[in-house]
Amino acid sequence: MTAPMQGKVVLVTGGTSGIGQETAIGLAKLGAQIIITGRNRERGEIAAKEIQAASGNPQVHLMIADMTSQASIRQLADEVYACYSRLDVLVNNVGMVVPTRQLTVDGVELNFAVNHLSAWLLTTLLQPLLEDSAPARVINVTGGIVGKVDLENLQAEKSNYVGFMAYSHSKSILMAASYEMAQRLSGKGISVNVAYPGGVNTTNMGRQPSTLPIWMRPLMSVVRRTLNTTAEKAARSSIYLASSPEVEGVTGQYFNTNSKLAKWNPTVFDDHIRETVWALSEALTQLEQQTAAA
Numbered sequence: 551m552t553a554p555m556q557g558k559v560v561l562v563t564g565g566t567s568g569i570g571q572e573t574a575i576g577l578a579k580l581g582a583q584i585i586i587t588g589r590n591r592e593r594g595e596i597a598a599k600e601i602q603a604a605s606g607n608p609q610v611h612l613m614i615a616d617m618t619s620q621a622s623i624r625q626l627a628d629e630v631y632a633c634y635s636r637l638d639v640l641v642n643n644v645g646m647v648v649p650t651r652q653l654t655v656d657g658v659e660l661n662f663a664v665n666h667l668s669a670w671l672l673t674t675l676l677q678p679l680l681e682d683s684a685p686a687r688v689i690n691v692t693g694g695i696v697g698k699v700d701l702e703n704l705q706a707e708k709s710n711y712v713g714f715m716a717y718s719h720s721k722s723i724l725m726a727a728s729y730e731m732a733q734r735l736s737g738k739g740i741s742v743n744v745a746y747p748g749g750v751n752t753t754n755m756g757r758q759p760s761t762l763p764i765w766m767r768p769l770m771s772v773v774r775r776t777l778n779t780t781a782e783k784a785a786r787s788s789i790y791l792a793s794s795p796e797v798e799g800v801t802g803q804y805f806n807t808n809s810k811l812a813k814w815n816p817t818v819f820d821d822h823i824r825e826t827v828w829a830l831s832e833a834l835t836q837l838e839q840q841t842a843a844a
Contacts (some may be wrong), residue, residue, distance in 0.1 A: 553581025559583040559637050564644030566597035569747050572785035578605035589613040617644045617668040618654045627675035636683040639792045642669035645693045647717035651706050659705035665720035670697050670727050670831045685740025689791045690728045692721040697725050699817045727827050729818040732802030741801035743791050747784035748807035
């Protein structure tokens, strides 16, 4: 029997560690050609070899990309186009949480830039290749305490900055954008779904108490000790959405840690919120102007 993902090309951002690496291993075991991204070449090459060894699949390709930089994301997209004639699955897995409000080289708040905008920009840039490879799939990985999108605080402009909450808010923004993207890509052969990996105590982000206010750290220490989800288990929802024939053609849905349909946050059904997030994403990446010029 041939592997179910044989001949498929899959890109996993942030695939050099944690949930991303386990997602890459799982899909490589199914026979897919895997592209992983990372910022550090040495660490990335080690991760690629680990994925090859764990999966028995030598088809693992590292691409260096800094997801905090729009120029680097554009270079990544160009490299994908140069190296591959198809892209069947894009897993926007990369995530970041920082203790203080910071701006990227593009002048964008860091949580917003990495946790939402990088996925939005990369998917938009790779859309033609995904369309050519249809049926194709986009999986956006979310996490944290997903709540209402605050249009007055999209880039953590408010003074009461709390790292983990800013991270969670940026993931809420990604969920709204994911739902909007699913509607816009309807009929183009690209499904867009959201995967929630659950609470993981073994990833780098799970061990950053500095992103929490002092009063919350004792509580989170207790919570961390109750977390028994490993990165391998957390990757299952992404692997399922990337590979299962059960979700072929399913789009605009949110899946929980058990790969079951979950309820969207009501925010995603607010047209004004989705349109505002979309317009800001276009403006920050200057894609609106480029499309008009073309």
